[in-house]
Amino acid sequence: MFILRTYWEGSAAMNSRIYSTTQKLGLGGTFRRIVRTGTPAIKLGLLVAAAGVLSASPANGQLAHRYSFTTDASDSVGGANGTVVDAGTTANFAFTAGALDFSANTGEPSNAIVENAYLDLPNGIVSSAAAAGVSGAVAFEWWATVSETRTWQRLGDFGSSDGGEDASTGGGGVDYLMMAANSGRAGDGIEITNHVAGAEPAIAVTTGATPVGVPQHVLAVYNHNDPRGFTPQGANGTMTLYVNGDLVGYAGVHPNMDLNTFNDVNNWLGRSQWPDPLFDGSYDEFRIYNTAPSPAYAAASFAAGPDSLASFQAWEQEFDMSFVIDRDTGEMTLSNNDSGSIDVVYINITSASGALVPANWLSVTDNYDSDSGGSFDPNDTWSIEVSTNQELSEVELSGNGGQLGGAGTQTSIQLGAAGAWTLSSYEDVVVSVQRLLPDGVTIDEFGVPVTYINGIDAAGRSDLDIDGDVDSDDWIKFAANHLDDWSGLTVAAASVLGDIDGNLVSDVDDFRLFQTDYDAANGAGALMALIGAVPEPSAAAAAVVLATMGIAVRRRRSFRAGAKACSLMAACVVATLLAAPTARAALSIENGTFEVGIPDEVHQADVASPWFDFSGANFWENAWQISIDGISPNDTAVLALSAFAANDTIDGAGQNGYAYQNIGTADGETSVTITFDWGSFDDAGGPRDLGLTFSILESDGTFVPDNAIDVLGATGVTLIDQMSTSQMDVPVSGGFSESWTFDLSSAGSGDLYLRLNNFEPVSGQDQTWLYVDNIRIPGPTLTLVVDETTGNAKIVNQSTIPLSFDYYTIESAGDALKTSTWNSLADQGVDASLPADFDGSGTVDATDLAQWSGDYGANGDSDADSDGDSDGADFLAWQTQVGQSPGPADGWLEAGKSGSSRIGELFLTGLTTLGPGEELDLGAPYDPSVLGVGNGDLVFQYSEPGGPVESGTIAYGAGGVGAVPEPAAGALALTLALGTLLARGSTRIRR
Secondary structure, eight states: OEEEEEOOTTOGGGGSOOOEEEEEOTTSOEEEEOOOOSSOOOOOSEEEEEOOOSOOOOOOSOEEEEEOOSSSOOOTTTOOOOEEEEOSSSOOOEEETTEEEOTTOOOOBTTSOSSOEEEEEOTTHHHHHHHSSSTTEEEEEEEEEESSOOTTOEEEEEEOOTTOTTOOSOOTTSOEEEEESSOTTTTTOOEEEEEOTTSOOEEEEOSSOOOBTOOEEEEEEEETTOTTOOBTTBOOOEEEEEETTEEEEEEEOOTTOOTTTSOOOEEEESOOSSSOBOOOEEEEEEEEESSOBOHHHHHHHHHHOTTSOOOOOBOOOOOOEEEEEETTTOOEEEEEOSSSOEEEEEEEEEETTOOBOGGGBOOHHHHTSTTTTOSSOSSOOOEEEEESSSEEEEEOOSSSOEEESSTTSOOEEEEEOTTSBOOSSOOOEEEEEEEEOTTSSOEEEEEEOEEEESSOTTOOTTOTTOSSSOOHHHHHHHHHHTTOBOTTSOHHHHHTTTOTTSSSBOSHHHHHHHHHHHHHHHOTTHHHHHHHHSOOTTSOHHHHHHHHHHHHHHHOGGGHHHHHHHHHTHHHHHHHHHHSOOSSOSOOOSSTTOOTTOOTTEEESSOOTTOEEOOOSOGGGSEEEEEOTTTSGGGOOEEEEOOOSTTOOTTOTTOSOEEEEEEEOOTTOSEEEEEEEEEOOTTOOSOEEEEEEEEEEEEOSOOOOBTTBOSTTOTTEEEEEEEEEEEEEEOTTOEEEEEEEEEOTTOOSSOEEEEEEEEOSSTTOOOOOEEEEEEEOOOOOOEEEEETTTOOEEEEOOSSSOEEESEEEEEETTOOBOGGGBOOHHHHTTTOSOTTOTTOSSSOOHHHHHHHHHHTTTOSTTOSSSSSSOOHHHHHHHHHHTTOOOOGGGSEEEOTTOOSSEEEEEESSOOEEEOTTOEEEOBOOBOHHHHOTTOOOEEEEEEOTTSOEEEOEEEEESSOOOOOOOTTHHHHHHHHHHHTTSOOOOOOOOO
16 A cells, blocks of 8 residues: 655755655556655655555444446435436437446537536535535545546536536636546546635646546545645645555645535536536446545455445544644644654644744754754654745654654654744644654655644734734834835744735735725725725816815815805816816726626636627636636736637737727827736746737727627727737746837727737747736826925826825935935824814814804715715714824824835825825925936835825926926916915825
């Protein structure tokens, strides 16, 4: 009997030791078994050891379903009868000689079945079996014969697809169990996996192709109670594969998989959740068990054959080990909680987030072996293999190991002193141990469950102080560390400083994620209310001016008389602005963030409207929309473009990995600028060579867009402009931000289409899938006006519409910034107030209630919820906030790590809006003595609430800089004139 163990790529311990003595498996595959050689060498990715790990026991479970296929697909045990689905007019199945025969199938893909057939089993049949008997265990048993090798054809597939019930659109965003008769990863051998949304599957495979025409006995066992298996994400049980009575291998069950509750609505024999070929072969017998069989039962059942039932023998756990981490101290302890002893020869501890601290590791090598005290292994010496923040591993290369457990021996060993583990929201430690079996030669490796004690259970990512909530204390800590350099830290260490997305870069993405978590913890839905309240650039110019007037009234009560006078002039201002040209072209892009039309943690084959994309049978040649943690960058929804074929050319002609939408008409514009982000997925592997093309095309009115109808090359469509880019050796999660300007001078009055496609920069490279996100046509931007002689700077809105922001940074590669003379918005107290502070006194008190009483039903001067009136909801806001003063979240805060190269500020629960022509003085943050006049290198960026970073304009001058005239200069001048009656029109809208 041989045990296969699976290792993940990237483990340093994977390349450390040797195996010899080649053995043959029953299916003709060759593996190496682990034997003690006394010298280190190379560890293979798939390891096999000879051992009888689990012992047989009396039956404590039962056969739940049995399909013998004598004359139909009835279930003789559980009554869950199956249904043969035959799509064609000609029968592609037969019940013959006690078998269900699908050998007439021709390999049609599972998502485009025209003539072929498969067996459909009732919904919930797997999860209900796992929840019955021994909870968390289910097993599948086949006697099956492959008639023709078809790569990725299934013996069985149980769960769901991204497209839901009765769809085979792919399964990247869902949970399923899969058993392939011909695996593309195993040379067309047998494979079993478990897959959860957003993760790579755990795999146990055979080697060599499954023989054609030879009956095979396959037993696939999934058991949450079996601790042997483990994954990079942790331990959650084991899946085990037996073929023809022999144990082929085992691997871990992903921590996010729950066999008792997963959504098994597509339970099929012969069909896949993906567009893989239907099964070409026959089934003699199929069974489902509601408990895990033992290795002895696998052999006995194979010997009994498909027509007989062997006496059931259930799996038994042989040992009970645990690894405990104390959150309060960071100490780590390995224990054997069973009465029997284990001879440990290897210990491996990993943390993907780098939460391990080697300096506080109490290794056996340095503390417990024969030359360091010997309390654990007094006879032998150990050696450290890897000692990093991500992996701690050590091995005894010769001897009988350190004995853990058993009568009179050590049952626990402390492997981490105080501080050996870094406290953070990442609890991702994975532990495995190798033991020496009684033959003194064979080694068996298994996972050890990890338990965290004390402290806060499952702290959230924005709970920076790990106290169980996301509050102002976390916000203060976040702001204090913002704009810091975390490149030398681990992900775990940086996370408690504010690296919410785990990329070791302190930026607006972290701010947005913290903002979302804070909003969820302190008033769900407030963030969306805020975003919805921010005026859009397309709003009527009249509304802009009126909104500006109203803003002034709300913020500066001492100027209310002036505001009233201004409002009397509103009609002439409206007329002037309506006659002015608009600040943005008629062109626009909808759903450029790809957040519309897709739930979280989903991988769907069709891109949501108004995008059109190819919807063909070959999934990997499509565009699709994906929002899965661990795959999508920053865990947000993105557009995915695939390339798997030789015709993936730079212009995109003839390929299917494209998406396009109607973006309007040129309307006299001679150019359009489009900004976007793109790059490699978080799970893509790499490095990869990536290519991306954007095309602008014009229709003469005859083209009708639709899915699977490409606009490129269509009749009546003309290519107006096209731009491409390529990047070589892009690493996993590598990304880029682009701003491209397209020439529209040849465009007429027809509808314009924006089309995206990827391509292969190197011919024949293949597998060049990439993501695209945040596609937009930028509108008017804020301007940073800088006096190069004095260093003074101010943020100015030189457009004809109000612009809002809650985040900004100013950068200088030449270190020309000076914080000592920077007069930040936080220093000035800009918009630092509570919504119910109607009189702007800084405190919510009785005078605010008196004002509300006078304003109630009459105007919007006591408007706490930004709905334009003074009503009962505003009174409730006053009741909630009475007696309070603004806190850290209620105004601007400086980024605590602001310095000579970068300064910035953040507003957690509000925003500041500048009306046309309005400005904010920042003092003198620029040091002209560093670079001199004419050599300024400043970069100004800001972000609208809930939006991506905008690149603002920089305007340099000397001796005072005036606003640069915009096209609507007359209207702007009138607005500025009216502004002399007003204080600055900034506002803060509550989340």
